[in-house]
Amino acid sequence: MAAGFQMAARDGTARTGVISTPRGEIRTPAFMPVGTAATVKGMLPESVAATGADILLGNTYHLMLRPGAERIARLGGLHRFMNWERPILTDSGGFQVMSLAELRKLTEEGVTFRSHVDGSKHMLSPERSMEIQKLLGSDIVMAFDECPALPADRDRIAESMRLSMRWAQRSRDAFGDRPDHMLFGIQQGGLEEDLRGESAEALRAIGFDGYAVGGLAVGEGQEAMFTCLDYAPGMLPEDKPRYLMGVGKPDDIVGAVKRGIDMMDCVLPSRSGRTGQAWTRRGQVNIKNARHADDPRPLDEHCSCPACRGYSRAYLHHVFRAGEMISGMLLTWHNLHYYQEIMAGMRAAIAAGTFAAWEAEFHATRAEGDIEQL
Amino acid sequence: MAAGFQMAARDGTARTGVISTPRGEIRTPAFMPVGTAATVKGMLPESVAATGADILLGNTYHLMLRPGAERIARLGGLHRFMNWERPILTDSGGFQVMSLAELRKLTEEGVTFRSHVDGSKHMLSPERSMEIQKLLGSDIVMAFDECPALPADRDRIAESMRLSMRWAQRSRDAFGDRPDHMLFGIQQGGLEEDLRGESAEALRAIGFDGYAVGGLAVGEGQEAMFTCLDYAPGMLPEDKPRYLMGVGKPDDIVGAVKRGIDMMDCVLPSRSGRTGQAWTRRGQVNIKNARHADDPRPLDEHCSCPACRGYSRAYLHHVFRAGEMISGMLLTWHNLHYYQEIMAGMRAAIAAGTFAAWEAEFHATRAEGDIEQL
Numbered sequence: 001m002a003a004g005f006q007m008a009a010r011d012g013t014a015r016t017g018v019i020s021t022p023r024g025e026i027r028t029p030a031f032m033p034v035g036t037a038a039t040v041k042g043m044l045p046e047s048v049a050a051t052g053a054d055i056l057l058g059n060t061y062h063l064m065l066r067p068g069a070e071r072i073a074r075l076g077g078l079h080r081f082m083n084w085e086r087p088i089l090t091d092s093g094g095f096q097v098m099s100l101a102e103l104r105k106l107t108e109e110g111v112t113f114r115s116h117v118d119g120s121k122h123m124l125s126p127e128r129s130m131e132i133q134k135l136l137g138s139d140i141v142m143a144f145d146e147c148p149a150l151p152a153d154r155d156r157i158a159e160s161m162r163l164s165m166r167w168a169q170r171s172r173d174a175f176g177d178r179p180d181h182m183l184f185g186i187q188q189g190g191l192e193e194d195l196r197g198e199s200a201e202a203l204r205a206i207g208f209d210g211y212a213v214g215g216l217a218v219g220e221g222q223e224a225m226f227t228c229l230d231y232a233p234g235m236l237p238e239d240k241p242r243y244l245m246g247v248g249k250p251d252d253i254v255g256a257v258k259r260g261i262d263m264m265d266c267v268l269p270s271r272s273g274r275t276g277q278a279w280t281r282r283g284q285v286n287i288k289n290a291r292h293a294d295d296p297r298p299l300d301e302h303c304s305c306p307a308c309r310g311y312s313r314a315y316l317h318h319v320f321r322a323g324e325m326i327s328g329m330l331l332t333w334h335n336l337h338y339y340q341e342i343m344a345g346m347r348a349a350i351a352a353g354t355f356a357a358w359e360a361e362f363h364a365t366r367a368e369g370d371i372e373q374l
Numbered sequence: 375m376a377a378g379f380q381m382a383a384r385d386g387t388a389r390t391g392v393i394s395t396p397r398g399e400i401r402t403p404a405f406m407p408v409g410t411a412a413t414v415k416g417m418l419p420e421s422v423a424a425t426g427a428d429i430l431l432g433n434t435y436h437l438m439l440r441p442g443a444e445r446i447a448r449l450g451g452l453h454r455f456m457n458w459e460r461p462i463l464t465d466s467g468g469f470q471v472m473s474l475a476e477l478r479k480l481t482e483e484g485v486t487f488r489s490h491v492d493g494s495k496h497m498l499s500p501e502r503s504m505e506i507q508k509l510l511g512s513d514i515v516m517a518f519d520e521c522p523a524l525p526a527d528r529d530r531i532a533e534s535m536r537l538s539m540r541w542a543q544r545s546r547d548a549f550g551d552r553p554d555h556m557l558f559g560i561q562q563g564g565l566e567e568d569l570r571g572e573s574a575e576a577l578r579a580i581g582f583d584g585y586a587v588g589g590l591a592v593g594e595g596q597e598a599m600f601t602c603l604d605y606a607p608g609m610l611p612e613d614k615p616r617y618l619m620g621v622g623k624p625d626d627i628v629g630a631v632k633r634g635i636d637m638m639d640c641v642l643p644s645r646s647g648r649t650g651q652a653w654t655r656r657g658q659v660n661i662k663n664a665r666h667a668d669d670p671r672p673l674d675e676h677c678s679c680p681a682c683r684g685y686s687r688a689y690l691h692h693v694f695r696a697g698e699m700i701s702g703m704l705l706t707w708h709n710l711h712y713y714q715e716i717m718a719g720m721r722a723a724i725a726a727g728t729f730a731a732w733e734a735e736f737h738a739t740r741a742e743g744d745i746e747q748l
Contacts, residue, residue: 039693039700044680067667067692075670075688083684293441296449306418310457314449318441319413325699326413 002179003139005210005241005262009351013234013260016350019210019241021139022180023079023087026054028241029257029350031343032089032265033336036062038072038082041270042325042332045084051305051333052340055140056084057265060093060132061100064122065115069135077137089265090138091245092129092171092186094145094164095214106146108163126170138181142212143171145186150220157190164188164214165202172206182209184243187236190215191228200235210241213261217246226255233260250279250342254362257346258355269339273332276320280338281365285313287331292317305337306330376553377513379584379615379636383725387608387634390724393584393615395513396554397453397461400428402615403631403724405717406463406639407710410436412446412456415644416699416706419458425679425707426714429514430458431639434467434506435474438496439489443509451511463514463639465619466503466545466560469521469588480520482537500544512555516586517545519560524594531564538562538588539576546580556583558617561610564589565602574609584615587635591620600629607634624653624716628736631720632729643713647706650694654712655739659687661705666691679711680704 005028007017019026033040033048035056040048048056058078063069072081079085094111097104101113101122110125129144145164148156168185175183185208189195203211213232216225225247233242243263244256253264269279278285280300285292287299295313307316307330319327342362349358379402381391393400407414407422409430414422422430432452437443446455453459468485471478475487475496484499503518519538522530542559549557559582563569577585587606590599599621607616617637618630627638643653652659654674659666661673669687681690681704693701716736723732 037693037696037698038689039698042699044700044703045684066696067688071668071688074668075686081686081689081692083689294445294448310419312449312455314441314445315412315455315457318455319411322411322440324411324413325416325702326418328699329418329703 003182003209005239007239009353011350011353011355012258014258014346014350014355015260015262016347017241017262019087019140019182021087021182023085023139024054026087026263027343027347028262029343029346030054030263031253031339032057032263033270033339034059034265034267035082035084035088036267037066038063038078040332040336042274042328043270043336045082047333048084048336049086051336052344053086053336055087055089058088058090058136058138059096060090060129060136061096061124063090063136064093064124064132065117065120069132073135073137077135079137087139088137089140089263090133090136090142092142092144093124093132094129095147095245097124098147108166110144126167127174130171130174134178140182140184140210141175143168143183143185143208145188145214147188147215147218148190150190150215150218152190154190154192154195157188157192158195161188161190161195161199165199168203168208169206172208184208184210184212184241186212186214186245187232188215191220191224193231196228196232197235200232204237208240210243210263211236212243212245214245216244217248217252222252222255225252226259229256229259229261250339251363251366253339253342254346254359257350258359269335270332273330273335274328276327276331278316278331279335282368283366287313287316287320287327289317299334300338303334303338303341305334307334377556377583379613381613383727385724385727385729386632388632388720388724388729389634389636390721391615391636393461393556395461395556397459397513398428400461400637401717401721402636403717403720404428404637405627405713406431406637407644407713408433408639408641409456409458409462410641411440412437412452414706414710416648416702417644417710419456421707422458422710423460425710426718427460427710429461429463432462432464432510432512433470434464434503434510435470435498437464437510438467438498438506439491439494443506447509447511451509453511461513462511463637464507464510464512464516466516466518467498467506468503468519469619471498472521482540484518500541501548504545504548508552514556514558514584515549517542517557517559517582519562519588521562521589521592522564524564524589524592526564528564528566528569531562531566532569535562535564535569535573539573542577543580546582558582558584558586558615560586560588560619561606562589565594565598567605570602570606571609574606578611582614584617584637585610586617586619588619590618591622591626596626596629599626600633603630603633603635624713625737625740627713627716628720628733631724632733643709644706647704647709648702650701650705652705653709656742657740661687661690661694661701663691673708674712677708677712677715679708681708
């Protein structure tokens, strides 16, 4: 069975549908938990699935360095390695090599760098990124691109975008004909509308199975990001999934879906969980705050996750303060559950044509007051 | 329903039976995972239950300091606090106050000390220990005792034992009449057979619902411990459960059950799990060893735990090296599963009158070779 996208309904510019792959269906809009080093930190894969996640994101950069893509291939691929049989999307390594690697050198050919883990020397190029993602067995492969940090001047953004478009063509050529897998191109162009348009045209000319809006959530702020999302997704093919990389907080996600985004990923729910931060209908909770020490109520009485069904805020406060692993385990589970609940709510609302009402309720609940004070 | 012990079968000096409590039955011989700070580190309570554990151990010393026994009582007791509805045994705090607390001062009345967490001043006595364990809601309460480190001279051991026997009487008096709960006395006397006998007589005269062999596993070595266990359990009432505190490695546990012990606890399986050590039928595995990096086999192909069903040694090696939480989560689960499998095997063998054959097989499997080399 070939992989592909089937749109089911639109509501304004928001969309809902299904990406079909041989490893299962991905309901969109979809939030992808991040499994950087072949694990979603603090979670067993069956628990990740229980939150409602249809797909995980794996990081090419981290996995190529440790334990190594060839090793994972010998062991049967990333799905078997990490015990996750559902779809996996892998990034290209392009973003992380520029933010994490040492002594990196960028040329037309690609990037050479030293590992932040052990100092060993490596190379990433469109061809090597495609090879690694194939070795991992990724269901959705991302084209290799370069992503400049914002703010950057227009010339730098334009030059970088055009390099990424040449790399997009090389990624397409290297990916080859693999109908069970999907290759996504990545639109660049920063906050410059005309450069976003030029990038979209270049990607359309090459032709991909899906399209990412890249280069956002890198420090520009929500307002600037939403301004860009008011035009950028509409430049991409209507009949293919659109993926906003590295986003975000709950209200970022809702605003992105409203503007026509179908997929997102972010480390925020899992990272927050490990640092004692919970995301709820009513906003963020800092569980280490002393006001929770005697509170017998769950984090959110409307939440059905294991953390909220089984434990008081007092317990979550205690285990965080005591440095116990269960603190990160429970809060991560809660956060991922809440994120998937938002996605399910949006999918249902878009299908019913009631997205505007759903969004108004989402914002109104948060405005009613900080859950920590209630 | 009053709590009590029902012996089902004997095989040599080994015994099997059931301790009944209003919160559920405890099949003996029983291994109790340790939930020091109201969590078995790295495990959700439903996972602990899935390993086959009927009862957990909680630490009075840790819980009184953080989050505080009165606080736990206000929150509905330790069971509700930590989301574990089955029985809980709590220690008396006596052992840990002597090994962990600062500026401790021992008198006939009890022990004053400063918390190792925040330096706050506290007191433990037989009466306060009984009060704390009642506040926690413990199903099996331990008498407050003093436990000298070995080696110690005979006078010191005798003096300490006699203090513990006076404290045992005060513990019994302070515990009061609580038929749904059990109070265990603790035999002391080091490795001195006559002192063990004197201690047993004192405890019998007071009368308890169960009896612990205390003061072992404090550095004396397995041979000396087994020598003591050749006589110490037989000094205690035949019709009450016998609990060996703080033991141990798998072969310690088997040797103790063989000598008439019904209950044990130890941090070893959970602590080992967090440091990359797995316990298996064939001995110990150090998962950080480089030889596991490419090994597609499970830790133990005969084990049905989630770590062995879902993951290769290569994966377990990778996540340990990468410092991922799932490493401690999976290895702890495996270790606790393996420990409970040993207990289940011994219970069945004792009931069938085949304990000697079971024990021979246990040792023969381990002797066949280090699992790391196979």
